[in-house]
Amino acid sequence: MSSPRVRILRVRGRRDADLPLPDFATPDSVGADLRAAVEKDVVLAPGERKLIPTGFAVAIPPGYEGQVRPRSGLALRHGITLPNAPGTIDPDYRGEIQVILQNTSVSPFVVRRGERIAQLAISPVTRPVFEEVDEPEALGKTERGAGGFGHTGR
Numbered sequence: 001m002s003s004p005r006v007r008i009l010r011v012r013g014r015r016d017a018d019l020p021l022p023d024f025a026t027p028d029s030v031g032a033d034l035r036a037a038v039e040k041d042v043v044l045a046p047g048e049r050k051l052i053p054t055g056f057a058v059a060i061p062p063g064y065e066g067q068v069r070p071r072s073g074l075a076l077r078h079g080i081t082l083p084n085a086p087g088t089i090d091p092d093y094r095g096e097i098q099v100i101l102q103n104t105s106v107s108p109f110v111v112r113r114g115e116r117i118a119q120l121a122i123s124p125v126t127r128p129v130f131e132e133v134d135e136p137e138a139l140g141k142t143e144r145g146a147g148g149f150g151h152t153g154r
Helices: 072-078
Strands: 007-010 032-035 042-044 049-059 064-069 087-089 096-103 109-111 116-124
Touching: 032 049, 042 049, 042 096, 049 116, 064 096, 087 096, 096 116
Parallel strands: none
Antiparallel strands: 007 049, 032 116, 042 109, 049 096, 064 087, 064 116
16 A cells, blocks of 8 residues: 655745654654644643644645544653544645644643644545434344443453
């Protein structure tokens, strides 16, 4: 399977030339690191969330989506997460990628320019055709049935 071509634009041009393009930390990394394109340090107080710019807009090809995901190290060490993770970037969106960061810890966290704040994964998607049925039996029988959260006991 060939890799999709994703065009990328620095939304503020040369003003963000110091920020590297999203990049993969290792050859087998699934997510490319997104960095903070803040002009000055941004403090996230405990429990606070803020929208942090990345400085880039992308053109994701049809049939794919972008997923913005938290960085595990920030979550573990500092309690920094994305409340809407994974955030979806649709293939027709052309605005700047921005990341909602939330501080779930009891200490303030400082977001600095160029800091890796999230990861971007590009994944193929399917678009289903929904077919309405009139009876529960038309959904088909399964062992689980309608059992909800915690139903399997694991």
